[in-house]
Amino acid sequence: MISLHTSPLDQPGTGDAGGMNVYVLEVAKRLARQGAAVDIFTRATSSTLPAVVEAADGVLVRHVASGPFEGLTKGELPAQLCTFAREVLRTETLHPIGHYDVVHSHYWLSGQVGALARDRWGVPLVHSMHTMAKVKNAALAAGDAPEPSGRLIGEEQVVAAADMLIANTELEARQLVDLYGAEPGRVEVIHPGVDLSVFGRNQPAAARRELGLPLDAHVLLFAGRIQPLKAPDVLLRAVAVLLEEDPELRSRLVVPIVGGPSGSGLEHPESLAQLSSDLGLDDVVRFVPPVDQSRLATWYAASTLVAVPSHNESFGLVAVEAQAAGTPVVAAAVGGLTTVVDDGVSGLLVDGHDPRDWAAALRRVICDPALRARLSAGASAQARMFAWERTAQLTLETYDRARSLMRMDVAV
Amino acid sequence: MISLHTSPLDQPGTGDAGGMNVYVLEVAKRLARQGAAVDIFTRATSSTLPAVVEAADGVLVRHVASGPFEGLTKGELPAQLCTFAREVLRTETLHPIGHYDVVHSHYWLSGQVGALARDRWGVPLVHSMHTMAKVKNAALAAGDAPEPSGRLIGEEQVVAAADMLIANTELEARQLVDLYGAEPGRVEVIHPGVDLSVFGRNQPAAARRELGLPLDAHVLLFAGRIQPLKAPDVLLRAVAVLLEEDPELRSRLVVPIVGGPSGSGLEHPESLAQLSSDLGLDDVVRFVPPVDQSRLATWYAASTLVAVPSHNESFGLVAVEAQAAGTPVVAAAVGGLTTVVDDGVSGLLVDGHDPRDWAAALRRVICDPALRARLSAGASAQARMFAWERTAQLTLETYDRARSLMRMDVAV
Numbered sequence: 155m156i157s158l159h160t161s162p163l164d165q166p167g168t169g170d171a172g173g174m175n176v177y178v179l180e181v182a183k184r185l186a187r188q189g190a191a192v193d194i195f196t197r198a199t200s201s202t203l204p205a206v207v208e209a210a211d212g213v214l215v216r217h218v219a220s221g222p223f224e225g226l227t228k229g230e231l232p233a234q235l236c237t238f239a240r241e242v243l244r245t246e247t248l249h250p251i252g253h254y255d256v257v258h259s260h261y262w263l264s265g266q267v268g269a270l271a272r273d274r275w276g277v278p279l280v281h282s283m284h285t286m287a288k289v290k291n292a293a294l295a296a297g298d299a300p301e302p303s304g305r306l307i308g309e310e311q312v313v314a315a316a317d318m319l320i321a322n323t324e325l326e327a328r329q330l331v332d333l334y335g336a337e338p339g340r341v342e343v344i345h346p347g348v349d350l351s352v353f354g355r356n357q358p359a360a361a362r363r364e365l366g367l368p369l370d371a372h373v374l375l376f377a378g379r380i381q382p383l384k385a386p387d388v389l390l391r392a393v394a395v396l397l398e399e400d401p402e403l404r405s406r407l408v409v410p411i412v413g414g415p416s417g418s419g420l421e422h423p424e425s426l427a428q429l430s431s432d433l434g435l436d437d438v439v440r441f442v443p444p445v446d447q448s449r450l451a452t453w454y455a456a457s458t459l460v461a462v463p464s465h466n467e468s469f470g471l472v473a474v475e476a477q478a479a480g481t482p483v484v485a486a487a488v489g490g491l492t493t494v495v496d497d498g499v500s501g502l503l504v505d506g507h508d509p510r511d512w513a514a515a516l517r518r519v520i521c522d523p524a525l526r527a528r529l530s531a532g533a534s535a536q537a538r539m540f541a542w543e544r545t546a547q548l549t550l551e552t553y554d555r556a557r558s559l560m561r562m563d564v565a566v
Numbered sequence: 567m568i569s570l571h572t573s574p575l576d577q578p579g580t581g582d583a584g585g586m587n588v589y590v591l592e593v594a595k596r597l598a599r600q601g602a603a604v605d606i607f608t609r610a611t612s613s614t615l616p617a618v619v620e621a622a623d624g625v626l627v628r629h630v631a632s633g634p635f636e637g638l639t640k641g642e643l644p645a646q647l648c649t650f651a652r653e654v655l656r657t658e659t660l661h662p663i664g665h666y667d668v669v670h671s672h673y674w675l676s677g678q679v680g681a682l683a684r685d686r687w688g689v690p691l692v693h694s695m696h697t698m699a700k701v702k703n704a705a706l707a708a709g710d711a712p713e714p715s716g717r718l719i720g721e722e723q724v725v726a727a728a729d730m731l732i733a734n735t736e737l738e739a740r741q742l743v744d745l746y747g748a749e750p751g752r753v754e755v756i757h758p759g760v761d762l763s764v765f766g767r768n769q770p771a772a773a774r775r776e777l778g779l780p781l782d783a784h785v786l787l788f789a790g791r792i793q794p795l796k797a798p799d800v801l802l803r804a805v806a807v808l809l810e811e812d813p814e815l816r817s818r819l820v821v822p823i824v825g826g827p828s829g830s831g832l833e834h835p836e837s838l839a840q841l842s843s844d845l846g847l848d849d850v851v852r853f854v855p856p857v858d859q860s861r862l863a864t865w866y867a868a869s870t871l872v873a874v875p876s877h878n879e880s881f882g883l884v885a886v887e888a889q890a891a892g893t894p895v896v897a898a899a900v901g902g903l904t905t906v907v908d909d910g911v912s913g914l915l916v917d918g919h920d921p922r923d924w925a926a927a928l929r930r931v932i933c934d935p936a937l938r939a940r941l942s943a944g945a946s947a948q949a950r951m952f953a954w955e956r957t958a959q960l961t962l963e964t965y966d967r968a969r970s971l972m973r974m975d976v977a978v
Binding site: 222 | 642
């Protein structure tokens with residue numbers, strides 16, 4: 155696997171690390187358990203990182219020296235593609251010929267490197283986009299900068315080079331075909347999973363005690379990287395509407411924002427805190443730095459609902475994790491969230507990002523205990539449809555398919 | 567050879583094409599004449615370009631499809647490095663093993679690709695920087711943007727990967743060692759050349775008649791890409807000072823600006839024309855679009871002097887071409903210009919870019935026919951020191967040296 159711009163060992167919820175990091179590591183672990191050893195190449199971002207780290211049985215993370223450890227922005231990474239590829243090729247030569255059977259790249263930068271490695275090693279390239287510039291640019295958050303044309307071009311090249319593409323959802327598969335000209339026969343839909351042993355084991359009351367939250371509070375959680383794309387501002391504006399309509403709720407309301415600034419959000423790391431102050435919400439909003447998976451599971455379980463107001467999500471791992479904890483999700487009806495959240499069954503889908511619509515959806519869940527109980531049960535059931543074991547099994551089958559469909563190019 | 571971002575077939579003086587394009591083609595031609603066939607890989611920038619063009623006997627230009635033909639800026643090219651490298655490697659596989667003996671890359675983008683090809687083919691990498699970000703950023707023209715850190719990093723990587731580096735001048739060699747940590751034993755100074763059969767064959771009077779210039783005019787020529795780095799504005803401001811001090815000169819003064827906007831100059835293509843108007847020089851300044859080598863030689867020969875006010879030049883091919891035509895050069899005392907121009911013998915060097923200093927230097931040449939005649943003879947003599955045949959001969963020797971000094975890396 156190649157995950158150039160973000161390491162599966164990074165803490166999700168900060169920097170460039172998010173759902174994709176969880177995905178890469180969880181799938182790699184299950185692939186290894188199913189007998190396929192995995193090397194994950196990622197760019198070294200610190201001089202203290204060893205060249206190789208065993209992340210799990212059969213899963214090695216290889217830190218590739220390419221460019222300075224710190225200070226490179228995502229926009230500067232394209233200039234490192236060639237050197238990164240060179241180092242990956244060099245590492246491979248330390249092994250017997252035929253060491254790798256398949257290259258699986260994540261995100262377009264890795265796909266560029268993967269295409270070259272594929273040629274060189276004579277093995278198929280399987281690529282997962284995770285996010286796509288054309289989709290992101292079509293649903294741009296206010297204040298967010300469009301993705302540069304270099305990324306769009308790079309993505310098109312990766313689609314053309316890949317022997318198989320893995321889409322997280324049916325919608326993503328359609329976008330690959332419609333926007334990037336992928337051959338339908340080379341696109342496989344495989345849903346990501348969720349680890350029920352991590353996210354499904356907490357009881358709400360115990361979770362609240364652990365986090366020091368009142369048992370009778372309405373806890374409306376946002377978890378994710380703080381950037382315009384993820385739209386945490388929509389939740390705050392909706393809460394302001396809610397409190398204006400029903401000031402009584404204030405004393406029982408807690409709105410935790412778990413995550414750190416990222417991407418274009420880094421340019422204004424304080425803007426969400428400023429918005430909270432401007433809306434007079436400082437007594438209800440609580441900013442919590444990114445936490446590990448186990449602690450995040452406690453936050454989900456402790457919450458009345460989890461809000462996912464993103465302008466776009468290829469899948470929406472937060473939504474499926476929250477559901478695994480038995481917590482209803484109020485999500486924007488965009489991208490993979492329409493697959494993950496069963497509207498009215500495991501949570502509520504909201505069209506658009508109007509704070510009044512969001513306030514209405516939040517109110518429905520808060521003020522209707524019967525609905526809440528029904529959605530909670532539905533959420534748990536929905537989460538059981540997403541298992542990493544199944545993701546890995548289908549991924550292995552896709553590797554086989556890529557081998558049989560390998561484009562008839564010269565190996566170089 | 568690799569010349570990713572600009573083709574040796576492009577017209578110098580426009581877009582990203584300048585002295586380096588001349589260099590690549592002239593050296594390649596002489597290498598071929600000395601028995602070493604040359605393939606030059608460059609990025610295809612038009613759908614009408616054939617895959618392979620024979621530029622001269624033994625010199626093939628290979629157009630590599632990598633990214634859209636038009637509309638990619640230089641800043642977007644780093645994202646194409648990996649795909650470009652992939653296509654270069656694919657092309658090589660169409661030949662018998664061992665087809666290429668050496669990779670010679672020009673400019674850092676090409677060096678990134680060259681480093682990978684070197685590994686793959688098991689041949690040495692010889693690299694020519696032509697320009698360097700750290701040098702350029704240290705002498706930035708007002709209004710010019712500094713080169714991004716991604717380029718600095720990329721250059722450092724190429725220096726570390728190259729088996730030999732070719733510097734155009736002793737100064738460039740020192741900069742490679744001092745600023746980029748190059749091993750002194752891996753840096754060879756080889757001066758570019760000039761084609762006397764092209765630039766030394768025109769008589770001034772005939773040239774003026776051909777261009778319709780009065781025989782008694784003072785013709786002060788600027789030739790080059792119009793961008794802040796090349797500082798054509800300094801010439802215009804100096805001419806304004808000159809005319810203020812000596813209005814009588816006006817009727818006999820012609821200031822041709824031969825070249826097109828390029829680089830950061832593209833953002834304000836009209837700013838030089840605007841400056842000319844603001845300074846009240848529209849009757850003496852004449853804008854001429856880029857011309858081919860033969861026509862440029864006519865312009866040099868027709869000129870009283872050629873001004874090269876650049877903020878930096880790795881070499882300064884315009885200065886040596888002008889001298890080949892027997893025309894004195896008034897140049898900024900920066901970079902390679904201090905090697906090319908023999909101060910007081912083949913032209914005048916000016917410290918800094920103060921228009922008053924420049925006006926004084928222009929006046930010395932214009933108003934002193936004896937000095938002018940001496941400088942003209944000195945210019946012709948100086949130009950004979952620079953011959954492409956010699957450049958090519960030393961380059962071939964450097965290839966041999968690179969082979970014997972090849973870094974002991976694994977081939978991949």
